[in-house]
Amino acid sequence: MSTPAPLIRRAVVEGLGTAALVAVVVGSGIQATELTRDTGVQLLANSLATVLGLGVLIAFLGPVSGAHFNPAVTLAAWFTDRRTGDGPALRDVAAYVPAQVAGAIGGAVLADAMFGRPLVQFSTHDRWAGHLWLAEVVATAGLVWLVFGLARAGRAHAAPVLVAAYIGAAYWFTSSTSFANPAVTIGRAFTDTFAGIAPASVLPFLAAQLVGAAAGLALVAVCFGRTAGTGAGAEVAGLPGGPKPAAPATPVPSAEESALAR
Numbered sequence: 001m002s003t004p005a006p007l008i009r010r011a012v013v014e015g016l017g018t019a020a021l022v023a024v025v026v027g028s029g030i031q032a033t034e035l036t037r038d039t040g041v042q043l044l045a046n047s048l049a050t051v052l053g054l055g056v057l058i059a060f061l062g063p064v065s066g067a068h069f070n071p072a073v074t075l076a077a078w079f080t081d082r083r084t085g086d087g088p089a090l091r092d093v094a095a096y097v098p099a100q101v102a103g104a105i106g107g108a109v110l111a112d113a114m115f116g117r118p119l120v121q122f123s124t125h126d127r128w129a130g131h132l133w134l135a136e137v138v139a140t141a142g143l144v145w146l147v148f149g150l151a152r153a154g155r156a157h158a159a160p161v162l163v164a165a166y167i168g169a170a171y172w173f174t175s176s177t178s179f180a181n182p183a184v185t186i187g188r189a190f191t192d193t194f195a196g197i198a199p200a201s202v203l204p205f206l207a208a209q210l211v212g213a214a215a216g217l218a219l220v221a222v223c224f225g226r227t228a229g230t231g232a233g234a235e236v237a238g239l240p241g242g243p244k245p246a247a248p249a250t251p252v253p254s255a256e257e258s259a260l261a262r
Contacts, residue, residue: 007095018184021054021107028049029193058164123198124196126201138174143163144216145219145223167180179209
């Protein structure tokens with residue numbers, strides 16, 4: 001196993017990666033609305049850009065931080081192995097989550113700046129409805145189920161492609177267009193554009209996403225069984241902290257074999 005990067009570097013990478021992801025989501029949304037009035041074409045452009053950007057970011061930055069870009073994934077990785085100590089420690093969570101949130105806000109501001117818009121303009125796009133909250137539960141549950149299930153199934157190397165593909169599909173099969181990410185949700189409140197969400201709508205979305213993350217872990221347990229002391233949570237999240245035998249019999253999955261989310 002290679003020596004993990006220092007925590008401060010990993011946290012910075014999480015912040016930068018989340019910023020880049022939100023810049024892609026918000027910037028492509030602005031570009032789409034400037035090019036066409038057809039909302040279907042706007043959503044298609046926005047989702048396609050997000051799929052491509054997310055896949056690149058996971059493959060590119062996964063070897064350093066694990067490419068979470070999502071507090072739901074970070075918390076799920078910690079929860080999975082909290083008793084064994086094989087997963088991320090609380091200090092990792094405490095560093096990653098604020099970095100992800102700050103990065104998401106910075107990414108929204110950057111996207112607005114690139115298109116000559118006010119740097120901070122809170123969204124007026126109301127997303128307050130029960131069916132949207134249900135959609136966020138479903139979207140986040142599917143994401144966590146996929147991310148951790150890939151590791152359990154020995155297919156984590158495919159995460160950059162499969163996670164990006166899932167997010168692209170969830171744009172279309174969920175009524176909320178699949179935020180599925182607390183940090184990205186907060187960041188998108190800072191832009192009054194196509195991808196924005198009104199600040200008053202943020203808290204229910206966050207609650208739904210946390211419920212979805214818990215449901216996703218339950219689905220992993222149902223489909224793949226429970227594991228104890230395997231470090232599965234650490235491996236899928238790309239965080240150091242998994243089992244470290246002196247002479248492992250099999251190759252240890254690299255941080256690149258992890259995933260994150262929008």
